[in-house]
Amino acid sequence: MSVEGLISLYNQIKQDTQTLDATSTQRLQKRVQKLANTAQVSFAECALLNNRNQFLTEANNEAKVRRSTKPIVLGKGKAKVISFKDLEVARAARAAKDAIKSKEKRGRKRKNTEPEASGAELEP
Numbered sequence: 223m224s225v226e227g228l229i230s231l232y233n234q235i236k237q238d239t240q241t242l243d244a245t246s247t248q249r250l251q252k253r254v255q256k257l258a259n260t261a262q263v264s265f266a267e268c269a270l271l272n273n274r275n276q277f278l279t280e281a282n283n284e285a286k287v288r289r290s291t292k293p294i295v296l297g298k299g300k301a302k303v304i305s306f307k308d309l310e311v312a313r314a315a316r317a318a319k320d321a322i323k324s325k326e327k328r329g330r331k332r333k334n335t336e337p338e339a340s341g342a343e344l345e346p
Contacts, residue, residue, distance in 0.1 A: 235253050
């Protein structure tokens with residue numbers, strides 16, 4: 223039922239309450255029951271929509287985490303199933319390898335412009 227239909231039903235109920243005879247009492251009871259059923263359906267639909275929105279929000283948040291997590295390659299060309307202990311060992315080895323790699327300087331190596339002073343002083 224739409225909002226306009228609900229307002230129309232409410233107005234009819236107000237009119238029936240002003241003229242209370244036997245027939246209007248029965249009509250009033252039917253309309254009040256219809257109003258109660260409509261409200262119940264409306265609340266149920268609202269609860270279902272809120273539940274669906276919450277589910278979609280959680281799914282979206284999980285997808286964001288998956289997209290933002292950087293995949294780590296533990297070894298080249300080794301697509302195999304391993305135990306958790308082996309996985310931890312491979313992660314530690316990869317972390318050590320990355321730490322060594324990050325310490326190296328990148329780019330072209332420069333020529334040493336200063337003569338080695340320590341070697342020249344030791345010879346005389």
